[in-house]
Structures are given as structure tokens and as C-alpha cells.
Amino acid sequence: MAAEKTEGVSSETGQEYRPPKGSKKSLSSTASGKTLTYEAEADWVVLRKDEKPKAEMFYVRYFLAEEKPGESRPISFVFNGGPGSSSVYLHVGALGPRRVSFRERGDPLPPPHILVDNDETWLQFTDLVFIDPIGTGLSRLIPEDKKEEKKSDEAKEKKDVEYWKVKRDLESLGEFIRSFLSKFHRWESPVWIVGESYGGFRVAKLAKSLQEDYGVGLSGAIMLSPALEFGLLDGNDYDALMWMDSFATMAGAAAFHGRARKLKEAEDHGDYMERACEFALSELLPVLAGGDLVGESKRDKVLDAAADWIGIPRPTMRAKGGRVRIEWFVKNLLRDQGLFLGLYDASATVKDPYPDRDDWTGPDPTLHTVERVFASGINTQVRKTIGLESDRDYSLLSMVVNEAWQDDIRGHVLEGSTGATDDLRYGMSLNPDMKVWISHGVYDLVTPFFATERISRLMKLDEDRRKMLTVKHYPGGHMFYMWKESRKAFFEDIRRLYEGRGLFAKAEAIARDNKD
DSSP states (O other): OEEEOOOSEEOTTSOEEOOOOOEEEEEEEEETTEEEEEEEEEEEEEEEETTEEEEEEEEEEEEETTSOTTSSOOEEEEEOOTTTBOSHHHIIIIISSEEEOBOTBSOBOSSSOOEEEOTTOGGGTSEEEEEEOTTSBTOEEOOSSHHHHHSOHHHHHHHOOTTSBHHHHHHHHHHHHHHHHHHTTOTTSOEEEEEETHHHHHHHHHHHHHHHHSOOOOSEEEEESOOOBGGGSOOOTTOOHHHHHHHHHHHHHHHHTTOOTTOOTTOOHHHHHHHHHHHIIIIIHHHHHHGGGGOHHHHHHHHHHHHHHHTOOHHHHHHHTTOOOHHHHHHHTTGGGTEEEOSSOTTOEEEOSOTTOSSOOSOOTTTTTSHHHHHHHHHIIIIIISOOOOOSOOBSBOHHHHHHOBOSSSSBGGGSOOBOHHHHHHHHHHOTTOEEEEEOBTTOSSSOHHHHHHHHTSSOOOHHHHTTEEEOOBSSSTTGGGBHHHHHHHHHHHHHHHHTOTHHHHHHHHHHHHHO
16 A cells, blocks of 8 residues: 555546645744744645555644754654544644643633644654544545545445554554655654554554554654553453552542542642552452452451542442442542542543433543534634635544444454554564653543553563653643643653653663663
């Protein structure tokens, strides 16, 4: 398969195919008191199969005007997850030159929702390319004939799921990146890949395939709130890891909302979650794994303590055997106040529209309340600021794509045991100079930070590769960059990472001292 911007290609019906027309502008914005002048382009790359156009992958790029393409300035390819999500969240939420505006902890402001210049834009140290996978954003499958063209986007998407499988999705991103580097003569630039959630899964997979199959050497791989091993995301009565991984996040939420009975006076919430991790690993895990094999008295003692850690009644914890589903927790922790918590940010709350129902049925206070903010931001940026003219609807998060997404063998990817950590380890072995960064928001119940803490310590990295991996977390939820202070701290950490300063420089200095 090939990826390129092309015209005059005939479809199966012999009709001439013409790709959609992009838009390019010279723009400027301010960041940290400095003016950034840059070229912005919104356009598509055509993915082909057997010389026929199959799909149009949409992107938005920002190149700093003062730099000459192809030299030492880094270039970063950015995508979100879902699967079925466009790149909107990282684009206008954290990394792009302009971003949507929130309150201090990510709560939406009243409409209308406006864009502001982004003091934390990564354009200050890297050129940026935001990619929308097929079926998201403005990326679409190409109809084979006029009958197909008249169908709705949703109907066309339901028919063809070629790009909604793990392997083909990764191939499309590899094709895009290789084509983009050729088109803009950027093969000599340091290349970074950045992904959030399922996008973090993509980054870990691409750390292997981009380098081995597409000849793209990577300077760095950055994962935000990644889902690295899907087998850890859903638990049952006979396993232990998922329940343990989410425990510390529940403890942090209980502390945040004043329900944690194990919280010491004046104790920092981060320290409390660290103690909760230790309790989960050393005391709760044996009970989850063996039940009353540890002895009935010890089991009940541990479960009573676990209830105190996460702020729920002791009899309830005993009845659940330590297995507290995140959906139950967000519904019930503050039920007496008529509130439920966010799955994506358990520090956030929303009024429960159905307080008499036992099932979790309301809007998520993070995911659902911010959609209108991001929709306004991306449409303003692409259509008004960059000047793209298209009658396509920008699809922020397509549930059609999400529900159709398949593992290459077993069925829906989220219901299997597909993982990406082995690919990440392989990629780090291929390229010992590739820097790897993984971050989570500490209140995220969907992809809990403790899972990555454990996984990173099970990768069996040697000393040289271990110092190239940093795992660091921030206050906030799945999109922790919506919190002002977390966005600022994350920006400073990543700027040091790109510039070869900070944590990695310190690690290298320690390694040199040890050798001496």
C-alpha cells in the first residue's frame, strides 16, 4: 500500500478521482510573551491500495517560520486514541499554538467557547503534525462509485472496516508518516511520536514498526494516559490485577472528596496514593488472588482496611471481596449528595440526573461536558483560522469506529488480551537512543497510573535502556493537561526532554558517576 497526495487516479468505475483541497496560511500567536510566526496547513494524504485511492487521512501541521525544514528542528506526529478519536484533544487542548480555555481544574467555561493563544504550545521546541485516523476528524473512506458517494458517512463507515483493525491502523499511520517526511523533506529531522490513551498504545506499537518496517528512526516516544495491555482493563471474579491497579486511584478520589478514612492529618494526596499503592500490592493483592486462603480473619481485616482507604462502607467491601468496579464507585461514593464522579477524572463531579437508579447512566463530568468546548475549538481553528473549506462534519469521537474496532484475531480489541509493551521493549532494543516518556493523571480510573507503574518495572530493561524511560504523573484525569498547573508542569518537563536536559541529563550524569 502507498500513501500520497495525488490527482487523476481512476476508481474502480473508471471515474477520475480528485482529492479534497486543503488550505495553508502564515499565522502568528504568542507563547510565554514571545511571538511565534509559523505556517499552518490543513490537508489530506491519500492512502491507496493496488494503485487505487482507498482513504483520505486528514492532518493539520504547524511549521515554525524561522526554521528551515529538513535541518535539526524536531518534528512530532501526534494522535489521540479511542479507538475512534480524532487528534482534537491534544491539538487544541494542550500542544497546538492555540487552545480551548478552561477553568483552573478543567471545568468548562460558559459558552460561547473561544480559543486563546497557548503559552504551553510545543511549537516552541518542535514542529507539529496532528493526524486524524480514518473515520475520525475529517478523515474518510473514499467511495468506490457514485452510489456509495451518496450514502451517509456513517453508512459508508459501517460497510468498510479495513482501517479499523490494529495492524491496518498502524500501517496507515506508518504510511502517512513516511509519505509526510518525503513530501516535506524532513528525513533529517529528529522524529517524535506522541499519543494519548489508545494513541499511547499506538505509540508503543509504532516504536517497533516505524523503525523496523518503515525506516523511520525515532528520537522519542511519548505516551499520555496509555492503555498498554488491554487484558488489564477488565476484571472478573478470578483475577486480581485490574482491581489492584484501580485501587490507588479510588483512594485518591476518596481523599479529594473528603471520604478517605485512612488519610493522615495534613497528608498530601500524592503521598496518600503512594501509601495506597503499597497497601494494594502487599496486603490487598493476596486477598484478591486467594480469597480466604489467607485465612478468614486476615481477609476480613484487609477488606475492612481497604474500605477505609477508598471511603466506602466496610460491609460493602466485604460483600464485594475487594473487587470494586469503577462504575459502581463513581456512582456511589457521593451518592448521599446526589453526585457522581467522573470515570476519566474522579476528582470531578456532576449532578446525578437519575439518583434513584443503581446503574451508572449519567453524563461523565469530564468526557461528555467538554465535547462542546473541543468541537467549537477545532472547527474554529481549522475552518476560520486556517481557512479550510469543507462541508464534512469534524468527528471528534466516532462511536461507529469504536464499536467496529477489531483485534486482528480475536474480535473487538478492548475485549481481548492485546498488548503493546512487548513492541515498546522491542523498539527500545532496536534504538537505544530513543527516549520514552509515559504520564498519567492520578485521578483517571479508565487507564489507572498504577498499571503503568507495574508494567514499567516488568519490562526487564538493562541499565542503559532503563535510564531512557521516564514514568511521571500529574494531578488531573485522563486529560490531565486540562488542569492549568499540570499542563504547565508537563510542558516544562517535555521541553527539557526534547532539549536533552532535566531528568534524562540527570540520569546520564548519575550513570557516569557510577562508572567512575
